[in-house]
Amino acid sequence: MESVTPILEFKNTCVSYTKQTMAVKYVSAAIERNTITAIMGPSGCGKSTLLRAVNLMHNLYPNIRVGGEILLNGADILSMEPIDVRRRVGMVFQRPAPFPTMSIYDNVLSGFALNGIRLSKAEKDATVEHCLRSVALWDEVKDVLNKKGTFLSGGQQQRLCIARALAMKPDVLLMDEPTSALDPIATKHIEELLLELQKEVTILIVTHNMGQAKRISSKSMFMYLGELVEYGDTETMFTNPTDERTRAYLTGKMG
Amino acid sequence: MNVKTKNRLFKDKVMLWGICLFAGLTAVPLLAILGEVLLRGYDQLSWSFFTEPTPTAYKAMKAIAAGEPIPGGIANGIIGTLIMLGMAIVVAVPVGILCGAYLAENSKRRFAQVVSYLTDLLQGTPSVIIGIITYIWVVVPMKGYSAIAGSVALCIMMLPLIIRSTEETLKILPASLKEAGLALGANSARVMLKVQLPAAFGGIFTGVLLAISRVIGETAPLMFTALGCSLIRWSIDKPISAVPLLIWEFFNDPNLQDLIWGASLFLLLFVLTLNVLSKYLAKKWNQ
Numbered sequence: 001m002e003s004v005t006p007i008l009e010f011k012n013t014c015v016s017y018t019k020q021t022m023a024v025k026y027v028s029a030a031i032e033r034n035t036i037t038a039i040m041g042p043s044g045c046g047k048s049t050l051l052r053a054v055n056l057m058h059n060l061y062p063n064i065r066v067g068g069e070i071l072l073n074g075a076d077i078l079s080m081e082p083i084d085v086r087r088r089v090g091m092v093f094q095r096p097a098p099f100p101t102m103s104i105y106d107n108v109l110s111g112f113a114l115n116g117i118r119l120s121k122a123e124k125d126a127t128v129e130h131c132l133r134s135v136a137l138w139d140e141v142k143d144v145l146n147k148k149g150t151f152l153s154g155g156q157q158q159r160l161c162i163a164r165a166l167a168m169k170p171d172v173l174l175m176d177e178p179t180s181a182l183d184p185i186a187t188k189h190i191e192e193l194l195l196e197l198q199k200e201v202t203i204l205i206v207t208h209n210m211g212q213a214k215r216i217s218s219k220s221m222f223m224y225l226g227e228l229v230e231y232g233d234t235e236t237m238f239t240n241p242t243d244e245r246t247r248a249y250l251t252g253k254m255g
Numbered sequence: 256m257n258v259k260t261k262n263r264l265f266k267d268k269v270m271l272w273g274i275c276l277f278a279g280l281t282a283v284p285l286l287a288i289l290g291e292v293l294l295r296g297y298d299q300l301s302w303s304f305f306t307e308p309t310p311t312a313y314k315a316m317k318a319i320a321a322g323e324p325i326p327g328g329i330a331n332g333i334i335g336t337l338i339m340l341g342m343a344i345v346v347a348v349p350v351g352i353l354c355g356a357y358l359a360e361n362s363k364r365r366f367a368q369v370v371s372y373l374t375d376l377l378q379g380t381p382s383v384i385i386g387i388i389t390y391i392w393v394v395v396p397m398k399g400y401s402a403i404a405g406s407v408a409l410c411i412m413m414l415p416l417i418i419r420s421t422e423e424t425l426k427i428l429p430a431s432l433k434e435a436g437l438a439l440g441a442n443s444a445r446v447m448l449k450v451q452l453p454a455a456f457g458g459i460f461t462g463v464l465l466a467i468s469r470v471i472g473e474t475a476p477l478m479f480t481a482l483g484c485s486l487i488r489w490s491i492d493k494p495i496s497a498v499p500l501l502i503w504e505f506f507n508d509p510n511l512q513d514l515i516w517g518a519s520l521f522l523l524l525f526v527l528t529l530n531v532l533s534k535y536l537a538k539k540w541n542q
Contacts, residue, residue, distance in 0.1 A: 060434070083440050085440075087439070087440030090438065090439070093434065093438075095431055097429070097432055097435040099436070099454070100432075110436075110439065110450075113449060114440070114446060114449055114450070115441055115445070116445070165438070
C-alpha cells in the first residue's frame with residue numbers, strides 16, 4: 001500500500017535573501033517516497049536555495065528568511081530544531097568535502113562522533129562496511145581505511161561523502177549538483193549508485209545537467225526565476241512539457 | 256632582433272637585477288646580527304653554561320684577574336624563561352583559541368567586532384606598558400615580584416597573536432567544511448571542536464609558535480614583574496630570572512660582560528629554531 005502522506009512536501013515555500021527580492025517564490029510540490037526527484041533550471045533560478053531550505057541550512061545566515069511550510073512526514077520542519085531535522089535529512093555538497101583530518105573510517109562514522117553517539121567497535125566496523133559497500137567504495141578502500149579521506153580521487157571522495165550521509169540513515173538525501181566537479185566516468189558511477197540507493201532513501205537532486213536528470217530521475221522540477229514552473233514525471237517533461245519556458249530550456253533556447 | 260625589442264629586454268634585465276639586489280639587501284641585517292653574535296658568543300657555549308647559574312660578580316672578577324674564562328652560566332635564566340613561558344602558554348593557548356573561534360564565527364556581531372578591535376589594540380600596546388600594568392595588578396597585591404607576575408605579562412602579550420592566527424586560519428577554511436558537519440545534525444560547538452579546529456590546527460600551531468618566539472625575548476615587562484634572581488629557582492611565587500633579563504644584567508655589570516654574547520646566541524638560536532619549525536610545520540600541514 002502506498003503511504004498517504006508524501007515524505008516531503010513544499011507548501012508555498014518562499015526564501016528571501018533581502019527584503020525586496022525573493023529567491024524562491026511560493027513553491028508547492030509533494031515528493032514521493034523512494035524516488036529520485038531532479039530540480040533543474042538555469043543558474044540563479046533558486047534551485048540550490050530551495051534544496052538548502054530542506055535541511056535548514058539557511059538558519060546559519062540570519063538575513064535569509066524562509067516562509068511557507070516544508071513538511072517532512074507531515075510535520076513542518078521550519079518550526080523544528082535544525083539539529084533534529086538535519087539528522088533525518090542528509091546532504092551531499094557540490095564539491096566533495098570529506099573531513100580532512102579524519103581517516104576514511106572516521107569520515108563514515110563522523111555523523112555519530114559529531115552527535116556524541118557512542119558505538120561499539122563491532123557496530124562501527126559493521127556500519128563502515130555497510131555504508132561503504134552501499135556506495136560501491138568498499139572494495140577500493142577496505143585496505144586503506146586508516147588513510148585520510150583526502151587521498152582519494154574526486155569521485156571516490158564524493159562517494160565517501162554519500163556514505164557519510166547514509167550512515168545516519170536519513171529519510172531524505174539532498175544532493176546539490178553532486179557530480180558537477182567530477183569527470184564523466186566518476187559521474188556515471190555516482191548516477192548508477194543513486195539509482196540503487198533510491199530503494200533506501202528519497203533523493204532530491206539539484207542538477208545543471210539535463211541528461212543526468214533524464215537518466216536518473218523519475219520526477220522533475222523545472223524552476224525559473226525562483227518559481228516552480230513545472231513539476232511532473234521526468235519522462236513527460238522531456239517529451240511533452242506543458243510550459244513554454246520548460247520547452248525553451250530543455251531545447252537549449254534558454255539557459 | 257630589432258632595436259626596440261633589445262631595448263625592452265635590456266630594461267627587463269635591469270629591473271630584475273635591481274629587484275634581486277634590494278631583496279638581497281634585506282637579508283643583510285639578519286645575517287650581520289647572526290654573524291656578530293655567533294663570532295662573539297660561540298666560545299662561551301659549553302656544558303656548564305647551560306647547567307650552572309650566574310656567577311657572582313666577585314667570582315667573575317677573580318676569574319678575570321686569573322685570566323680564566325668566567326665560571327657559571329645562564330641555567331637560572333633558562334629555567335625561569337621556561338617556567339614563565341609554560342604558565343603563560345597554559346592560559347593563553349586555550350583562551351586565545353576559544354576567543355579566535357568566537358571571532359571567526361560571529362564576525363558580524365557588534366560584540367565580536369569590538370573584541371576584535373581591542374585585540375588589535377592589545378597587540379600594538381608597548382610591552383613596557385604591559386609590564387607596568389602587570390606590576391600594579393599582580394606584583395603589588397601579591398606583595399612581591401614573582402614568576403606568576405612574569406607569566407601574566409607574557410600571557411597578555413601572547414593572547415592577541417594566538418587569537419588573530421586562530422581567527423584568520425578558521426576564516427580561510429572552506430565554508431563547505433562547516434556546512435558538511437552541520438548537515439550531519441551536529442551542533443556548531445561540536446563541529447568547531449571536531450572538524451574546524453582540527454582542520455585549522457596547522458595555522459593555529461604556527462601562530463602559537465610565533466607568539467612564543469615573540470615573547471621569549473621580552474625584557475621590559477619582566478623587569479617589572481619577575482625582577483630576576485641569580486639562583487636556580489623552581490618556585491613560582493618568588494622573583495625569578497629569564498634569559499633576556501640576564502642579558503640586561505650582564506650588560507650592566509662590567510665583570511659579567513663576557514657572558515652577554517653566549518646568552519644572546521642562545522636566545523637568538525632558540526627564536527630562529529622556533530621560526531624555522533613553524534614555517535616547516537605550516538608547509539607540512541598545508542599539503
